Each structure stands twice: as structure tokens, then as C-alpha cells.
Amino acid sequence: MNAVDGSDHYEAAVEGPSPSLLVIVLDTNPHAWALLAPTLPLSKAIANILVFINAHLAVNNANQVAVVASHSHRAVWLYPRPPSSSSSEDVEMTNDQPPKLDDANKYRPFALIENSLLASLRDLISTTAEKDVATTSTTQMAGALTLALSYINKATVLYSDTTSSSKPATNAIDAPENTTGLQSRILVVSVSGDLAHQYIPIMNTTFAAQRLRIPIDILKLAGDTVFLQQASDTTKGIYMHLRSPQGLLQYLMMAFLPDQMARKHLVAPTQEVVDFRAACFCHRKVVDVGFVCSICLSIFCSPPEGAICLTCSTHLALGDYGAKPAVVPRKKKKKRRVNGGGGDTPSARGTPVPGE
Amino acid sequence: MSVSSLASFEYLEGLPGTTFRRLYLQPSTTLAIFRRMLPHLAKTFVMAMLYMTKPIPLTDLDLWVHPSSKRQPTEALSLLSRLHIVHITARTRDEPQVVSLTKAFGSSLRLALTGGGDHQSFGVPSNDSTTADVDLNFLDDYAQMQWEGILHFVVSSVGEGMRQNTQGPTPAVKQLLESGNLVTRARHSGGGITQAGFSFLLQEANAQVWTLLLLWIKNAKQMEMDSVDVLSFLFMLGSLELGRAYSTTTLTDSQKQMITYLVDFGLVYIPPSSKNQFFPTRLATTLTSDATALRSVAAGFDAAHTNAAAQKGFIIIETNYRLYAYTTSPLQIAVLSLFTKLTTRYPNMVSGRITRESIYRAISHGITSDQVISYLSTHAHPQLLKASAAHGGGPVLPPTVVDQIRLWQIENERMKATSGFLFKEFENQQEYDGCAKYADEVGVLVWKSDPKRMFFVSRVEQLKDYIKSRKMK
Numbered sequence A: 001m002n003a004v005d006g007s008d009h010y011e012a013a014v015e016g017p018s019p020s021l022l023v024i025v026l027d028t029n030p031h032a033w034a035l036l037a038p039t040l041p042l043s044k045a046i047a048n049i050l051v052f053i054n055a056h057l058a059v060n061n062a063n064q065v066a067v068v069a070s071h072s073h074r075a076v077w078l079y080p081r082p083p084s085s086s087s088s089e090d091v092e093m094t095n096d097q098p099p100k101l102d103d104a105n106k107y108r109p110f111a112l113i114e115n116s117l118l119a120s121l122r123d124l125i126s127t128t129a130e131k132d133v134a135t136t137s138t139t140q141m142a143g144a145l146t147l148a149l150s151y152i153n154k155a156t157v158l159y160s161d162t163t164s165s166s167k168p169a170t171n172a173i174d175a176p177e178n179t180t181g182l183q184s185r186i187l188v189v190s191v192s193g194d195l196a197h198q199y200i201p202i203m204n205t206t207f208a209a210q211r212l213r214i215p216i217d218i219l220k221l222a223g224d225t226v227f228l229q230q231a232s233d234t235t236k237g238i239y240m241h242l243r244s245p246q247g248l249l250q251y252l253m254m255a256f257l258p259d260q261m262a263r264k265h266l267v268a269p270t271q272e273v274v275d276f277r278a279a280c281f282c283h284r285k286v287v288d289v290g291f292v293c294s295i296c297l298s299i300f301c302s303p304p305e306g307a308i309c310l311t312c313s314t315h316l317a318l319g320d321y322g323a324k325p326a327v328v329p330r331k332k333k334k335k336r337r338v339n340g341g342g343g344d345t346p347s348a349r350g351t352p353v354p355g356e
Numbered sequence B: 001m002s003v004s005s006l007a008s009f010e011y012l013e014g015l016p017g018t019t020f021r022r023l024y025l026q027p028s029t030t031l032a033i034f035r036r037m038l039p040h041l042a043k044t045f046v047m048a049m050l051y052m053t054k055p056i057p058l059t060d061l062d063l064w065v066h067p068s069s070k071r072q073p074t075e076a077l078s079l080l081s082r083l084h085i086v087h088i089t090a091r092t093r094d095e096p097q098v099v100s101l102t103k104a105f106g107s108s109l110r111l112a113l114t115g116g117g118d119h120q121s122f123g124v125p126s127n128d129s130t131t132a133d134v135d136l137n138f139l140d141d142y143a144q145m146q147w148e149g150i151l152h153f154v155v156s157s158v159g160e161g162m163r164q165n166t167q168g169p170t171p172a173v174k175q176l177l178e179s180g181n182l183v184t185r186a187r188h189s190g191g192g193i194t195q196a197g198f199s200f201l202l203q204e205a206n207a208q209v210w211t212l213l214l215l216w217i218k219n220a221k222q223m224e225m226d227s228v229d230v231l232s233f234l235f236m237l238g239s240l241e242l243g244r245a246y247s248t249t250t251l252t253d254s255q256k257q258m259i260t261y262l263v264d265f266g267l268v269y270i271p272p273s274s275k276n277q278f279f280p281t282r283l284a285t286t287l288t289s290d291a292t293a294l295r296s297v298a299a300g301f302d303a304a305h306t307n308a309a310a311q312k313g314f315i316i317i318e319t320n321y322r323l324y325a326y327t328t329s330p331l332q333i334a335v336l337s338l339f340t341k342l343t344t345r346y347p348n349m350v351s352g353r354i355t356r357e358s359i360y361r362a363i364s365h366g367i368t369s370d371q372v373i374s375y376l377s378t379h380a381h382p383q384l385l386k387a388s389a390a391h392g393g394g395p396v397l398p399p400t401v402v403d404q405i406r407l408w409q410i411e412n413e414r415m416k417a418t419s420g421f422l423f424k425e426f427e428n429q430q431e432y433d434g435c436a437k438y439a440d441e442v443g444v445l446v447w448k449s450d451p452k453r454m455f456f457v458s459r460v461e462q463l464k465d466y467i468k469s470r471k472m473k
Helices: A007-015 A030-036 A042-059 A087-101 A108-127 A130-135 A141-163 A169-174 A196-211 A226-234 A245-256 A331-340 B003-013 B017-023 B027-037 B040-050 B058-064 B071-082 B103-114 B136-158 B171-179 B195-202 B205-220 B227-238 B253-265 B291-303 B330-336 B356-364 B369-378 B382-390 B399-412 B429-442 B461-472
Strands: A020-027 A064-070 A075-079 A183-190 A216-220 A239-241 B086-088 B098-101 B277-280 B315-317 B322-325 B341-345 B350-353 B421-423 B445-449 B454-457
Touching: A020 A042, A020 A141, A042 A064, A042 A108, A042 A245, A042 B027, A042 B040, A042 B103, A064 A108, A064 A141, A075 A108, A075 A141, A141 A183, A141 A196, A183 A226, A196 A226, A216 A226, A216 A245, A226 A239, A239 A245, A245 B040, B017 B027, B017 B227, B027 B103, B027 B227, B040 B071, B040 B086, B040 B098, B040 B103, B058 B071, B058 B098, B071 B086, B071 B429, B071 B461, B098 B103, B136 B171, B136 B195, B136 B205, B136 B253, B136 B330, B171 B205, B171 B253, B195 B369, B205 B227, B205 B253, B227 B253, B315 B382, B322 B330, B330 B341, B330 B350, B356 B369, B356 B399, B369 B399, B429 B445, B429 B454, B429 B461
Parallel strands: A020 A064, A020 A183, A183 A216, A216 A239
Antiparallel strands: A064 A075, B086 B098, B315 B322, B322 B350, B341 B350, B421 B454, B445 B454
16 A cells, blocks of 8 residues: 555556457358358358457457458458459449448447458458369468468557557567567467368467467367367467357357456366377378477378488488387396395386286 | 546446436447446456346356456456446345346447447438548647647646747636636636646646546536436547547537537537538547557647647656756646756757655645656657667666655655545454455455454445345354
8 A cells, every 4th residue: 555666656557458459260161161051150150250359349449350261272351451452342342331331320440340341251252263162171271370470460560669669579579478568369260170281380370379479269160170279279278169159159258358468367268188189291190199200300190201201301210110029038037036036126127027 | 547547437436326327328338438447357247248148146257267366356346336337136145146237238238339229329420521621630730729728728827927829718618627626716816726737737638638528527517417418428429430520410409518618628620611510539539548549549649740749758857867858838848847847948858857846846736746757657758668668668767766756755645544444343353354354355455453353444335245144144
């Protein structure tokens, strides 16, 4: 109460609510959403996510949001819309915008985001050709995560520029706990299953996020991905697999809305058992036990051809791998034990063998 | 965190429950209160409960919260119930306590998030295209001119001979300032500034706006206006977009009456050519922003001005208490001279020292050390900010100076009064321990004495419930 020193003053400065940036990576894999359609159609999920976005923006005036779609063959920005989009599109957009945006019953920033997001999503769906869908059944998660990270980086630099004029960017990254700057996090709404073929890029983005202290939250609506579990585990994010996707909004509001500041006081739902398996570099198979190059730590499901590492081309000595273990006669050992007399010396004894 | 949020907050807490229920009918008001008035954790709780169909048991909420941080959640909950945002059932023997959002607040906030309904609370844009000449710069200039006029009026009575050629505020504003005790006209011929006036000057712009608006709301009752109407209109202004024209045709009568005052304050601009539309200025649209957001907004506000009168940061203070202020604004210099011994004035800066006498003088005027320090740090020169960032985000001002200013204040303050409640004469040690521990957890405990079995708290409502429930067991 009667603190004489000025320390309470400094604390107050740090405690101030800092804005947070939420980047949502939305998995728009058509195959997976088609499977989900009976329980949770895409339109409904989008509506829920929009409410969630609005809630995030409502928490703080300075909160920002960005949405990336991880589509079947490319990763696309949904919000903010990339400036590269041709002018003809903009003209087309203005045709249907004004009546909606002048609605006095909606907070204008919410309406702006909603319109822009829906328009770009419609764009994305209409430009998806059938052959794109037919050729692949997965999603470009790694690309989308990379886009998200680069956006966060840009926003962080921009933010520290405007507020404290010249805070070096490197400082913000290496600071042990930068509570004053922009708090960023990534939320992945994932519906696709296996991502083994993107193992390396996903792990790279994960480690980048870990270094930047950006939690990657995973909301799994369907399928199961080993690597996204690992991503959320290493970055101290939240992993949730919804058994009943109908309640998406409540899950979003309860578990995923609190930002880093609030999470300090809350018990976050996380995976108790994390699947730490890796994918091999040669066939992209998820393996329990594999072979690791002693030089570059690449993982292989079987010894590479000619015992040369596919990544760093080191010649690997496999030793006696594959040879049958030789049977060692025991007779000699027995004799020696008898000679030792009583065998009370505790040190030199091996594991007791049954039947001795 | 800022002074402003606290001021408006305390006023709101004092309102009766029926006022809240009427306030929460407007989604824009709900959104603004949610955004501006609540601490971070309280927001999290509200959002988690927003789409819950059933009330959530208090024990479940406890489970959700980290066991190590018990204080913040209880504080958040008690604040939420004081603002009539959540309803916590009374503690009974057979039913557990449950928490739920009050109906009005919940439905309004949901409406604010999803849009829809027919409340028109986010402002009706005007489609008249007669005012192409009103752009952001113009609005900023206008707001700045009006507001500085008011500040000049307050500061001009300091006696530094700073009377400017700007025409002062309108008589209505002058009257308001007088009735709010910011200036008095009584003794000197030119009027005098009061203690409240000094602390008013040292606040940041947003806090000043709120101070004035709250004064005005308190006076609104005399002018026969509905305070709910007034408040919800202010919150609506906070949700409008800068640089857009809005229509006045849908406003209620008292709101229309109000808008003429807001023009005097510089919060809105009504173009002379068309009377049925208005433009909110930056002062209005940042009413409900957070402190951090404000700082960036303030930067934008000042960047829009070419005259260096109100540069963002202009004060450099050294560890030897020397102070250099790069400003030519008579207003800023007058404010600085309230607590600094200014010695030299150059074409683009003034320099001086913070001395024990100058701080004493300020304190005797009723300015607190906190106000001085927060003024100095909000107006710190970018160079100071850079230096603090280089040291990993340390304090902006030199700690020696900050500490010394506090010490100078404390020299005169041997006693501090806190109003509250004394609890004594407990039946046994156990009862005393339980109550004192609970009071500490809730964060209301001010003082306690274990041997005497007495303690003193600043707030009594929760403790009352707690003691009652103890009695029941």
C-alpha cells in the first residue's frame, strides 16, 4: 500500500492490455468438408468463425485479425485481401457492398471484415477447378502457416514502429517475455487428415513459431494429424479434437478466445498424450522406429540405397545391421565364476540370467 | 489502466441497477462497456459464458482458472456483478452457486457480435453528398481548435499571461467548467484555477474528455435530460467511423439537444450547409478505446497537424533533474511551469529543473506525484523511449527522478485516509483467520492485526455473504 519506491509505477505500465493479432488458418479442403457436411457444413462453420472473429475484435480496440485459407492446391489470403487482386474485382465488389455496409445495426468494422472475408471465400471456391480437386486430397497447410508467420512478422514490426518509434525488431524476438508488444497467435481450424508429405515444412514453421513465441492453436474438426499435435505442443498452444463439431462456437469462445495474457490465469485444454512420431524423409511415412543419419539427423524408414544419406550425401556405415546375432557360448563364463569363489563381489556382475 | 477509465468507471459503478438494465438494451453501449470498462480476465469470462445455454457452476469456473492465480478471477467476478453483467446466485446449502450473464447484457452483446435486430445503435450514416470538403485533416483541426480553446481557458488563469488570440469556449462550456470546480471566478478578477483544474490539465486528452463529459452528465439532470440516453449516445459515438457523415434524423430529442453541446467540446462537427448530418471527430471516436490504442491514435492525431504545438513527445528529462521541452505551445509551457522551475526559453524549446520547491508548489496546488510522472512519461521524447527500448523495455523516465518526485510528495504525507469497514470481536481465532484470509483473497483487505483479531477492509459486500454462509454451516 505505502510502497515508497517507484516500482509499482513500472508494473502498471507493463500490465496494460496489449493488442493481440489472431491469424486464423482455415483448412478449406473440399474433400474433408464434403465428409463433414452432414454434421457441420462449411457455411455454418464460417458463420461461427465470423462470430468468433468479432468477439476477438470486441475484446480490444487495437486487436487485429487475419485469415488464410489452406486450400487443396494453394494457400490464399481471405482477409485482408491481397492488394494484387485486379481492379475489375473491386468494381464488382462495390456493386453489392454499400447497402450492407450502411447497416446501422452492425458495428462497422465487423461488417467490413465479414464482407471482405465472404467475398474472397466465394472467389476462392468459384475459381477452384474440378481437376484441382481431383488431383489432390490434402491441403496446403505448410504454405498457409508460412503465410501466417510472415504476416505476423510484418505486423509486429509495423506495430513496434508506430508505438515506440524505433524498437529494433530483433529485440522483440529475443526478449524473454515481450508482454508490451503485439501478442500474436495462430489458430488452425483443421479438417484434413494426413499431412505426412509436408512434414519438413510444417516442422520448420513450428520451430520458427516457437522461436517467435507464437502459440499455434489447433482446432481439429475431423481427421487426425500427428504433426499439428506436435506443432501445438512445441509452441505451447492449445490442441482440441472436437467430438461434436456442432458446438464449434462454444469451443471457440471458451478455449481459443483467451489470448496469452488471459491464458496465464487459465488452465488451457491440451493434449495429454502427444504423438511424437516423425515422418521419414524418403517415403513420407510416419514411423515409430527409424534410421537417423548421424550427420544431418535426417530420418529414414529403411536404410537408404547404397547407405548414402539422401539429404547430405554422407556415406553411412551401417555396421552389422541386418546380420543375425551370433550365439555366444556360456561355458567359459560359468567356469570363471566358480574360480571367483562365492561370487560375492557386487561390482563385476552382469544381469542375472534365468536358469543360471 | 489510464486515469480516464477509472474515472468513468467509478461513476458507472455508482449507478442503480435499473439504469444498467436500460443501458444494456443498446448493443453499442454493451460493446463499449465490455471493451472499455472490463479488465482482461473479466472479458474472457464474459465471452466464455456468452453462448452458454445454462448457468455455469462457480466451482467449474474455479477449475478453469489456474490454481496459483486466485485473486484476479475473484476480482473480475465481483466487478462483473457490480456492473450487473453477471448474476451469481446466493450461496445456499443444497444448491451450488452458479454464474450466468444477465439477460439484457447477454442478448445485446450477442446482437452486437452478430449484427441484426433493429436497434440502429451503431449510427445511421447519412447519404447526403453535400459535404465533400470535410476530410480527416479538417476534422482533426476542428477538434484540436475547440479542445485547445477549452484548455487555454482553464490554463489562462494560472497567471503566466498566456491569453491567446483564440476566442474562448462558449459561455455554456465556461459555465460547466465553473460548476465542475475546474476554475473559479470568485477571487481574482481573471478567475482562478482550482486543484481539480490542475489535475484536469495533467491528464491525457482522452481522460480530459471523459472528465468533462462526466461533469456534464452530472449536470444533465438539471437540464432535464435522461442520463441513460446521454450515456448511450456517448457510447454510440465511440463506435462510429471517423470521416463519415451520420444522420441526425433518427436521434431522440434529448440527443439532438446534446449534440449542440458536443459541438462546443469539439467532439462532433455539424457542417453549416446541412443541419441534419454530423461528423464525429477523433475525440469522439476514441472515447471507448483502450489506453494502448489511444497512444497510437494520439500519434495519428498529432501527425495530422503541421504546427508543432502538440508533438507527441517533447520532454527530455535527465538523471540530474534537468528538463528540456521542445515545444513552443504556450499551453504546454504553462502546464510544465506548474511543476518545473523553468529557467530559459529558446525559440523552439524551454529548459528548466525539477526541484523540491517546484514539486512542493505543485503538491500544494493539489497535483499528485503520480500525475506529474504520468504526464512526463506520456509526453516523453522519442529519444527517451528509444533509450528505454534499448535496455529491454525498462522505465521511460530515469528511476532516480521518479523515485525522488514520489519521495518529495511523501515528505508531506504522513497520513493517508482510506474509507472502509473495521471488523473486530471475532468469536475465535478460526473465524478470524477464515474471514481475514478471504478478505485478502478477494483483494479488499487493507490492514490487519492478528493479536488484536481485527482487520480493515475497503469493501464489504462479498465479505458479508461469506460471513453469512459461514454462519449457516
